[in-house]
Amino acid sequence: MLDLGFVRANLGLVEKNLRDRKLNPTELLGHFRITDERRREAITRMENSKERRNRLSEQVGALKKSGENSDALTLEIRDLKGEIADLEQSANSYDNELRLLLSRLPNILRDEVPAGASEADNKVVKEWGERRRFDFEPKPHWEIGEALGILDLERAAKLSGARFAVYMGAGARLERALISFMLDMHTHKHGYTEVLPPFMVNSKSLFGTGNLPKFAEDLFRCSDADAEAASRGEYKDNDHWLIPTAEVPVTNLFRDEILEEARLPISFTAYTPCFRAEAGAAGKDTRGIIRQHQFQKVELVKFTRPEDSDVQHERLTRDAEEILEALGLPYRRVLLSTADTGFSSAKTYDLEVWLPGQNLYREISSCSNFDAFQARRANIRYRPSGPKAKPEFVHTLNGSGLAVGRTWLAILENYQQADGSVQLPEILRPYMGGTDKIAREP
């Protein structure tokens, strides 16, 4: 969320930011000025009436104390009460309207984010690794997986419908191996603390990371969660939604807290399944396990001082890249354009892995700097040391380190052999019981 005072003072900039993101400023910002004015007017009138009530009430107290009659004042206050209730209602309604408006405004993009109209304008800033040359026609992962008997999409559909997967045998173990390998690397080598958070969160948490109110349709919710209420700006702490990413529970760990500066930066890594409704993605990526309602992911989350977030963003992105490098998977780093950068993010790098079976690069990680945008929504602050010592919002960052399902399929496609087996990258072998390949069981 942007700061109200900031939006008021920089309306032009906010509007430009919306245009850069290819969003509609009229729709999102339409009555900001008017709503803001009406809200302030209503608040001022309400507070003036309350002040009068408080003064009169004080006088009643004084009269009662000295044993004098206070009936006249009491009656006057009674009249005031109705007036206050009306003013309060109107002030609240303008206040809610403005807050909802504010909460739907995306983060301000960094200057270095390339201008663009779509993902086609994303900028490749780096390429790593050599694409393997095959002496046979490389297959897509769904063919390799089904043939090896380690991926069963048909039975998954029977169990749960489209966009689910069942991993079998070495396939299941490979998923688990990848999770362990990634967590080990991030905790041992990159200095992250491992977290195992709940896989369900309340709507307050989803507001904190920016998933609500705008993206309710992307989420799976439990029977106690009310999407309608969330769209009105009501966020509960006792309802349940399935997490779309570990970013939500992990970022919200410090919601409504003040951190000691000496603790920063804080780096967490978490493995969780992720649940996404994928509304609006109908017909997209229907083959294989590219786009699932449930997938596993190892996430990286950082909390930093404002002045450190850019450096930490680079570092976090490197931490994710090192997983790909350790696995020997060719990838490229892409700086997302203004149109493709997510709602809460000020700047995002995507890592795209090479998939020879489909002859394309595919997103496998997304690493973002959110500035104070999430911290403001979730009220996550730190106390700077020194004479000023006033709490300030931290900066939050996160990135996939990596999406496990997509890593799984990248290994199948990149390491497939002519005989249908899949060679395992050296570094994974200890996690796979010492075997060096996945082959069809005889």
Add this chain to the structure above:
RNA sequence: GGAGAGGUGGCCGAGCGGUUGAUGGCUCCGGUCUUGAAAACCGGCAUACCCGAAAGGGUAUCGGGGGUUCGAAUCCCUCCCUCUCCGCCA
């Protein structure tokens, strides 16, 4: 799920209808003292919003919401959370 106890400022902890944003202690910040530090002493220290050029003023906030009252941290209702005991359970 049932019974009981409790949720107060960065932390601990008083207050249990009347100028209480809230006693006190700790932490933190500034100062005195000291060669320096510690100790001691003095002073300062919540947040958001509204009005105001500013100085300053106002409103709200004692887990959340609602109610009673001229007036609520204090009384009532309700929800949430924590702790203890019982039950159930992977």
